[in-house]
Amino acid sequence: MSDPSLRQTPLATLHLGDRKTSPAHDATVRLAEKIFIAKINLRADPSNRKLMRVFEKVLGFALPLESNTTNGKAVRSALWLGPDEWLITAPSSQEQALFKALSEAAEAHHLAITDVSDARTVFLLSGPNARDVLEKGCGLDLHPRAFQTGCCAQTRLARTGVLLHQTSDEPAYDIHVSWSFAAYLWIWLEDAAAEFNVTIVADDG
Amino acid sequence: MLLIDCPYCGPREEIEFSYGGEAHIERPKQPDKLSDAEWADYLFMRNNPKGPLAERWCHSYGCRRWFNVERHTVTHEIQRVYKMGEPRGGEEGT
Incomplete structure (x- = not known):
């Protein structure tokens, strides 16, 4: 079992610290990493x-x-x-x-x-356009008629294996991804969300 | 791309699955009683029908469970999906 004081983020190399802000009013996609x-x-x-x-x-x-x-x-x-x-x-x-x-x-x-706490990290992707971002790299039907709050699925997102979990109707998704694919997926998500107004927010938990 | 109906997770893209060859190949109960020809038949010889074939698939990116699929080898139509241990259906019987 890992020592919580040694907990690190797989995104350390991306130096996100300076870019974290409180979400702007017009942010339609918010990205955060839940490390704890x-x-x-x-x-x-x-x-x-x-x-x-x-x-x-x-x-x-x-x-x-x-x-x-x-x-x-x-x-x-x-x-x-x-x-x-x-x-x-x-x-x-x-x-x-x-x-x-x-x-x-x-x-x-x-x-x-x-x-298995340290095998995967969790990203929080939320906001009115969150589903549009996911749909660029995921073959699963994420429309509310098929996938709602409380649903989860192990599937592929941008060619990497993830565990998706919709946590609110906004919508908001928890994305569990392997430690070694985390930086790749984060960069992919930022790129996919670039056309929307994306904000990186600090870890909320 | 095929849409495969995983018996546990529901319909998913083919890319989430891995292929496991022909289904219902039973390991001989007493391998040491077999002749070389019979053993080779068990190890290597597989049906290659032009038509329905029972095959094994694993939902590698999803629930990671193995199950059987009956697929038409010409049209790729998936005729039946069933769990491991269930008998093969269709025209071949048993």
Whole structure:
């Protein structure tokens, strides 16, 4: 488990610090990196009702069983990754406690809990034109009739594998991307958003 | 580009998937009882029909699960998508 005081950003080489501003009124796309997100991967059998109840008790909500959906309360959420796989996200400050709580509560069951916090970083892409930006590099149907707030999908964006999660109707998306592809995807997103009024905002979490 | 209906995630672009060859090739229960010819047949020989073919696909960029697809090799029409372990359908039976 990583030491939170050593946490770095994969975008360090882009020197974004000076460019971060508070969003202008006319900004139609906002980009931010959320670096303080804990991510825990869960593999478990959804037909094991007892175990599902254990998770519900620890998390405060049930794991989503329907494909491409999420469930959550405040800053904590569970994202469906596969028929027996989920990703739990939470603030970094809860990382170790949550990992311990999940492991201890489910000790008697057959499952896998893995802390994958540092495998991927999360970008927040929001604003009225956010969907137009994504549609330039993603084949998924992101129209509200097919993809709404609370939906998630593992797919490809600009040729790299991402986990997309729509977090609000504005719309706003969390984009989970591998550490090593983060700088590439950030540059691609900035380029794709250039025709709109894009602002880089400071990490909100 | 094919639009493949992943049995778990729904319809996605072909580029999210990887191909796994012909489906329903069962590993012999007692490999040491096989002649070289029979073993070679299991390892290398595959059907190459002009028509429907049952094949394995993996949703590599999505849920990372393997499943079976019945695809027409001439028209590329996907006739059926079904989970691993389910019997093959269509005209061939079994």
